[in-house]
Amino acid sequence: MNRRKHNRTPDSVGEALKRRKIIACERCHSHKIKCSGGQPCAKCRAVGCADDCRYPARDRQVKVSESYLEQILTENRRLKEQSGSSANTPEQDQADGSTNPELSRPAGETPDEGNTSVRNPLIGDKAWFHAYDPSAPPIFVGEAACTAFATRFRQLLTGSSATAHIRRTQYVKEENIAAANANEIRWPTLQQARLLVKIALQQISCIYHVLLRKSTLEKLEEIYRTEDFGCTVNQCKFFALFAFGEAYSMRSEPSSGSRVPGTSYFARSLSLVQVLPERTSITHLETLLLLSLFSYYLNRRHSAYVLIGSAMRLGLCIGLNHNIPESQCSDPVERQHRVRIWWTIYIFDRMWASKMGLPSQILDDDIHLEKQKKIKKKPLYEEQFSDAEFIQANIKLARIVGDTTAQVYSRRKYSETFLQRVQKLLKALKNWVDTLPEHLRLNVDEPEMNRKHITSIHLAFNQCVILTTRPTLLHLFKLNDARQNTDTGPGENISQPVLTLGEACIHAARHSHSLILTKWINGSLPVFGYFHAHYLFSSCIALAMSSFLPIGSPADIGAFETGIEVLSSMSENGNLAASEFYHNLKHVKKCLDRYRAERQPDDIRRRPSSVATAAIDVAFTSASVEPSATTTAQADATSGAILAPEQDFMNPGYRYAQPGPSSSSGQALGQEDPLAARELPGGFTTAMAFMEPTMQDFLAQSDLDLGLLHPVEAFMNEAENLYSGHEFS
Secondary structure (H helix, E strand, C coil): CHHHHHHCCHHHHHHHHHHHCCCCCHHHHHHCCCCCCCCCCHHHHHCCCHHHCCCCCCCCCCCCCHHHHHHHHHHHHHHHHHHHHCCCCHHHHHHCCCCCHHHHCCCCCCCCCCCCCCCCCCCCCCCCEECCCCCCCCEECCCCCHHHHHHHHHHHHHCCCCCCCCCCCCCCCHHHHHHHCCCCCCCCCHHHHHHHHHHHHHHHCCCCCCCCHHHHHHHHHHHHHHCCCCCHHHHHHHHHHHHHHHHHHCCCEHHHCECCCCHHHHHHHHHHCCCCCCCCCHHHHHHHHHHHHHHHHCCCHHHHHHHHHHHHHHHHHCCCCECCCCCCCCCHHHHHHHHHHHHHHHHHHHHHHHHHCCCCCCCHHHCECCCCCCCCCHHHHHHHCCCHHHHHHHHHHHHHHHHHHHHHCCCCCCCCCHHHHHHHHHHHHHHHHHCCCHHHCCCCCCHHHCCHHHHHHHHHHHHHHHHHHHHHHHHHHHHHHHHHCCCCCCCCCCCHHHHHHHHHHHHHHHHHHHHHHHHHHHCCCCCCCCHHHHHHHHHHHHHHHHCCCCCCCCCHHHHHHHHHHHHHHHHHCCCHHHHHHHHHHHHHHHHHHHHHHHHCCHHHHCCCCCCHHHHHHHHHHHCCCCHHHHCCCCCCHHHCCCCCCCCCCCCCCCCCCCCCCECCCCCECCCCCHHHHHCCCCCCCCCHHHHCHHHHHHHHCCHHHHHHHCCHHHHCCCHHHCCCCCCCC
């Protein structure tokens, strides 16, 4: 004890004691966030509740143990030492000549588990491999993949890390592609070719810039006029376009042996395209983009990743990541086309990597390129290009997605804590929403009027929010499950930031579910598309967890079951991605039913469930009310969901409506009427999760607050228990 007093400076201890004497206002105390002091405090002024800022009695005494002060001072010194290098990645550290903490640690010394620069505390050190075929190498499973997350969820439901990952078998195999290319595939008639190309341009070019619209149609006319059908470059490009045209206009293609229309054209284009040209062309890059995107329609995700990787490398070879001098490319259309082709490659690289948990292939620091801009001649611009502001928003979102995969799910070494990294990502997402042009925002009053590209980018945004926050939701489910199985009282209190992240994940899942269900009911959901099936699957997993959590709602289980029905119907129509996700969700549902049955009392278990019959209503209800409103729904016995007996076990300030007498309409008191909720003005918006006061508080907290007051790594240090069960690999 004397040695400790000798090493501690009086000034530092005095400052620490002075900081601890600040009395928190009632609001900051209930939310478990740091209070600045004063009346009103800074956070109450920021959120507009200054008049309600109330403080406890001033004669309150706060006693602080000396060991706690020592811990605070030690942690403060450590953070100050790391502040100069907190933004550096391991690659940058090695380039600067600094040493790796793992390599520099003396032999025999145990690692500091609290030092987040050692490893990612979320997923552990071991990679995840799954053996599909004894004669082939095991396949790497990225933790960012939605199917991997579903497996983690099933492992918690079954209570066993030996619960196996589900194989991906619903994709077009190489032998099917070879068979589709075996027969002679001819150019269609001019009228049919025009129709297929126009359909492809209408469906693709509004979202991604893969070609020049007017120039492509003019080239098609020229090919048929001159009968120049032998050019391999043109054949590859237009056959890839014909494949998209058939996929969006036909229901099946029996002659190819594939469930997906357009497979024959895709197979011929893929067989003719050069993978390793010594001198590439822009047309060749356009073809690679088309083939990579269509590979998702065949549920060939690895092929899509490899094709976009080839496009990325070839683009680097011709310097697409740099501005080309105007003297070497004077045509403004061609210059802008180069710029946009590069950014489409960039978007595909980031998006494809996030869907499989794989790394992106280029750093942002290596890109030195101007932004998209309009050409002065407006008719010429509109004939060739889509909206520049939409593409710019897509680029920004792809950059955030890439950062999310790297900072949440990779095994890179960061000095920032998990909450600090998540906070930066959510700040970037909030800025994305706040700066989105008005014409790119959703029409919440008439959802059916939203155009395809607007709905698409908002679904991608919601998926990024889910990707960022769902590890925390999984942790909350794990804690809730642990509390259900113990009789040790209310259990562990969870800080408000962790609850806020879980609520944001649930909100994004409900919003995506609502958007997709609206398109499905209106008949505008693509039959053979990949991404809507993927986003629906991702939202269903989050909603399944939400139905068991106090921060969620039992009604979310109805949205989960509705999603299963939609994916089942898409699968029956030939959608291969929907078949995979439907098969996966059936396994999740089986585990959920067993999990629910094991935890329900016998009298409740014998009652019939009414969730399935009201699935559509529940789905729309969850899409029409705010998360804070849905959390007031009590645990309905007919829903089959489990809520803790004490609804505030995670946060003493977080209250839920208790079961009570029902009204004449059959709705329990305190529960939202589903029909009334649909008519709420304004509906469900993308930015709503960021408007919650708790989210604003979380984003406003300093790095010191997140690093010391909310040490979320405490529940992730034992990473093998959360995200790294590899016994079955």
